[in-house]
Amino acid sequence: MLTKKRYSVKDMVLWTRKETFFYLFYAGVITVLYKVFGFTFLNVPWTPVALIGTAVAFMIGFQNNSAYGRIWEARKIWGAIVNTSRTWGMKVQDMVSNAHAPNPVSESVIKEEKRILVYRHVAWMTALRYAMRTRKSWETQHTSQTNREWRDMIHIPEEVSSLDDNLKLYLSDEERHYVMSKPNKQTALLYLQSAHIRKLKDVGLIWEFAFLELENVLEELFTHQGKSERIKNFPYPRQYASLSLYLTRVFALLLPFGLIPEFADIGQSMTDSFFLIGKYFIWVAVPFCAVVSWAFHTMERMARVGENPFEGTSNDVPISTISRGIEIDMRQMLDEDESIIPSQFPEEKHVQM
Template sequence: MLTKARYSVKDMLQWTRWELIGFIIFSSIITVLHQLFDFTFFKIPWTPVAVVGTAVAFIIGFQNNAAYGRIWEARKIWGGIVNTSRSWGMKTKDMITNEYTEEKVPEERLIQERKTMVYRHIAWLTALRHAMRSPKKWEVFEYHRTNREWSKMMHIPERDISLEEAISPYLSKEEQAYILQKNNKAAAILYLQSGHLRQLKEQKLLWEFSFLDLENVLQELFTLQGKSERIKNFPYPRQYATLSHYFVLIFVILLPFAIIPEFSGIGDKIATKYPIIGFNFVWLAVPFYTIVSWIFHTMQRIGTVGENPFEGSANDVPISTISRGIEIDLRQLLDEEVDQIPKQFKEQFDVQM
């Protein structure tokens, strides 16, 4: 996601500049036809247009609330992944011991077992974030020209590095081969974790109650993964998103045919005392129409880009940053050297990845 700390008016105008230019041109053409060519039959009563605008405002509000709810739920899910991951690191470090073994194993092996469990968990995080970034047919972020410009400027890790390359430092070649042939690679990694826990229990490197505790952690990870997949794989209902788009379009097309005659009528009244001002007063309809249409259109676009919180927009949940933060915490827990631990992904244009 990219999560931007704040937006300026300049950012918003840059993001919607093409629509803004279109509103200015469209309203200027209608004004010219009305004022200079006397096309006064281009007139719609203000009341029905206001009713349409009210209905559109409700629809946009519903869409934005639903989109924000999806983003907030996704953020809570990945917050749960952070907490559960830390628990996993803590428990594997303290529960894999020689306490119940009949023959003590070297400490180096215990360290390696813990490292294997932690590294495999990092591989799970990597596989999950790659799955969340994979494109879906209903994701419409890059349909807009300015969104495509944004995507070209940004370097989302999951698009720059393949999953095979990303998980290779954390899994053995055999495990990589096993994982890459599965459809749900993140789930397959959790299956490996469970099998490894069973082996440790059988070797008495893991107490039975510790085994059950760690299995419960895996169960929680499965639950969090399923919740994240639910948001990714179930889109915001397209009937609402599509209708919202078309209703805004209808509203901004009808609006100048109500606004321009209103401003023209006001100008006629002013012209009795101030002819020049009265004759040109109608041109104020252009900026007024542009502002109203821009607000409605921008709110609708904000709701659209918030529908899919893993798509790669500036409003997404920063799953790459979250995953790398977990990796740094876990590898520090293993007391690895600082130069061996990867750095956090850099922000781009004040946006977290």
């Protein structure tokens, strides 16, 4: 997530330079053919091209809307993870106790149980964010060079260190090996949580009705996890993505044929007063076509890069930061020493990951 006011003009120009050059080149070629070779038959009526343009604007508008919907939904889900995490922290804090225990245990034992429940929760969030940053077959933003340049400036925490290393901080070795052996690690962790609180219930450290409440918190976490996985595993329907792309391209291909003759006419009409300028006026069509194509192309590309909010781009939902923020929060509430609590991931190039 970009955290500054906006992308600078320079950012935009650099990011879109490839298509800009392509459109300049393409319009240039048509203009050369039209003007230099005199192929003035490279000419289609402008108004149907504009009609296609309107229809394309419509399609891309909806696509951008959907992409925004996906980003916003993803952010909502991770916001809900924040809320339920805090609830988990609070309920664990105040529902694990000797109040109903037939054989009360010492305060330090209770504290340790709470610590384990909180650490395992952090492990779950960690496993989930690693799962979100894996690559899907339709996530191909990194194949474009201008996207890769952005990627190279920022460091995705999930690519810097491995999940296994991270889990060492939160789980016993036994549990860690068990979890790493399962394909869906986050699910395994929630099952472990449930087994743990059940054990605590069986020895009376959790009241039976509090146990039901805590199970329902775990149910909620399953829901958030599943929603996050749904967005990861189900792309914006490829048929719509394909259609937008191809329609935009059809429009961009037809554009110079519709515009260059109009510039030629204008140039023609000014040859009396400005002979030289009139003669070369048609070349203004080149940047002009490029601008129009660029506008449509960039709208379409914006929709494309926004589709997958966990792909590892600078426009991602910042799940590493959110997850780490919660970890800090929960560990502070355990009254841990500040020195052992990790610090937040730094922003690079104003990008929060």
